[in-house]
Amino acid sequence: GQQVMQIPQYQHVQEGEDFTTYCNSSTTLSNIQWYKQRPGGHPVFLIQLVKSGEVKKQKRLTFQFGEAKKNSSLHITATQTTDVGTYFCATLKAAGNKLTFGGGTRVLVKP
């Protein structure tokens, strides 16, 4: 089945620094979604990308969909302690509307 792999699995970031998490697939994706899950919480939808090369920004977060639609990235600038959590990418399969999640990147911020 369709799988998405995320790297890195863990990310320790110094407050104020930037970091990027990546999502990769061996097959072409029709879409990619990103979610954030705070410790003890549930996934919260951040964004969906559908177009080749698409770039979307939400304040300090920049989301990109690769030209070949096989990878995506989430870049966070000037990391804050509120950015702590696990960031998941997921792809929505049209048939059945099922979401397949990547393994997640667990982000810890050092003050």
Place this chain on the structure above:
Amino acid sequence: GAVVSQHPSWVICKSGTSVKIECRSLDFQATTMFWYRQFPKQSLMLMATSNEGSKATYEQGVEKDKFLINHASLTLSTLTVTSAHPEDSSFYICSARRLAGPSTDTQYFGPGTRLTVL
């Protein structure tokens, strides 16, 4: 808008008992709800798709007789873990997809139910 609730938020039960978890879409109608399971420090794994008025569709490896799903209305789906065992201890999360209106591709997640089986 697009709020999904789950009840209970946590439950502790004895091995062999059954536990029912409710998932409700509070301010929208959801023709489809999804049930996920998440073990500590792992990703979400889809267990089944719950369709209003019809049988649920289970993912490979998920026992339908153990995880009973009922989607009685456009705002309520229930997951019953029957004869629970300690290995069923996990975080169970539901999500709901809007029937109509904006963002029908978006799934809205409930707060999750933490099940501990002793």
